[in-house]
Amino acid sequence: MIDIVKLLEELVAIPSMNSMGSGRAGFEFTESNLADFLVSLLRKNGIDCEGFEAAPGRRNVAGLVDVGVEKTLMLEAHLDTVPVDNMEIGPFKPTVSGNRLYGRGSCDTKASLAVFFGTAVNLLLSKRKLKYNLLLLGTCDEEYGFTGAQAAVQRGIRADFGIIGEPTRLRIVRAHKGVMRWKVKASGKASHSAYPELGENAIYTMAEAVNRIALYASRLRSESPHELLGSPSLSVGVIRGGHTVNIVPDSCTIEIDRRLIPGEAKESVMDAVASILRGLPGIEVEEPYLVAPSVNVAPSSEIVSILSTAVKDVLGDVVVEGANYATDAGVFNSAGLPCVVFGPGDIADAHTSRESVELTQVEAATRVIERLLC
Ligand SMILES: [Zn+2]
Structure with a gap:
């Protein structure tokens, strides 16, 4: 035995x-x-x-x-x-x-x-x-x-x-809950930091994106909750951008962790994030690298x-x-x-x-x- x-x-x-x-x-x-x-x-x-x-x-x-x-x-x-x-x-x-x-x-x-x-x-x-x-x-x-x-x-x-x-x-x-994780990338244009007007600062674009996502995350908390699981949630857990302080950054990336309640589908989650980021220049929403139902x-x-x-x-x-x-x-x-x-x-x-x-x-x-x- x-x-x-x-x-x-x-x-x-x-x-x-x-x-x-x-x-x-x-x-x-x-x-x-x-x-x-x-x-x-x-x-x-x-x-x-x-x-x-x-x-x-x-x-x-x-x-x-x-x-x-x-x-x-x-x-x-x-x-x-x-x-x-x-x-x-x-x-x-x-x-x-x-x-x-x-x-x-x-x-x-x-x-x-x-x-x-x-x-x-x-x-x-x-x-x-x-x-x-x-x-x-x-x-x-x-x-x-x-x-x-x-x-x-x-x-x-x-x-x-x-x-x-x-x-x-x-x-x-x-x-x-389920979980989805994916990256959002902002692309800009590098320039000497003494001439920022010649570049496009990807960190500034991403800052605006993160603000919009944070507002969306707080709205999620008031969505109608599941009886056992409460509301869905979202957290931006990683941000990376820039090379050195004297270069206007041409790229910035964040990673998003989204917790799903039953009934939520990957497509509707991705659509919601794409729509709140619409209009921001150089933003690319990648496909999720993790989807767990x-x-x-x-x-x-x-x-x-x-x-x-x-x-x-x-x-x-x-x-x-x-x-x-x-x-x-x-x-x-x-x-x-x-x-x-x-x-x-x-x-x-x-x-x-x-x-x-x-x-x-x-x-x-x-x-x-x-x-x-x-
Ligand atoms: Zn385990």
Whole structure:
């Protein structure tokens, strides 16, 4: 039998950092070693399993437990973690102290991986009868581009419903916001700063653009809110422009982060921004480099209902809520596979310099998944 906490320690000890588009590479900046470990874990225990490339050097892992029943449940968690710069603990040296296990990914989201994969193996080993066929999926690149989940959908994975493992404190997240990110560029004309009238200052143009966008962002806050998620939002997070102080700048770029509520579409969001920037000279709105859809699973849906029952049986109570962050669930829901988000750990501990997860939550999540499946 697999000890879930031991398995979690093994997963944390295998680096699987996402380079977050920085181009950093090396064995610590790939999910492939973790995918290989999970493939051999499942195969060793008789589960049909494969690793497959989602992008060059980026691997997913998919295992299938077919017990011959009607419905298939997907248990999915991402393999990648954020980088470890500035961590105050040994990121890949899992350490248990009191009720917590420390290390990069312990909370986000190797605890869910350990619970999903470990519990599936244990139930098979103990010859318990499962209520659902199981699709066990580990995805790469959730933290940056969601390409692992997208590749799984393109590969044609099939399930009736699913649970996406993320640190929700064992609450069921049935709705979350989507996210879009893109760049806006202003082009001008360079000149000597002593003769600014000979140039066109791209920073001035961008300043006007940013003012208009800020007004639009404040209007968004008063748009009719979603019942669980509130209003959509927008933030300009990066601005870069100019070369040196004695040259009138010929270029300036900003990056926009836009959080979407259910019902908002990429096209209408882009149209709105294009229309508020209309008339500004030399402005170019690029296509988004990231689009992660929002999630809105009906409270009456089967996955919310069966998981709620399991959580209530184990914890005595269940909370169903919404979240502002985006997950792989958006990709699967958009493809017609209803998925909620659920797992041990607190999002407030994710990505931190002392990332950790409560072991009592790992244990409770394990019991919830057992209860759900048997
Ligand atoms: Zn995560």
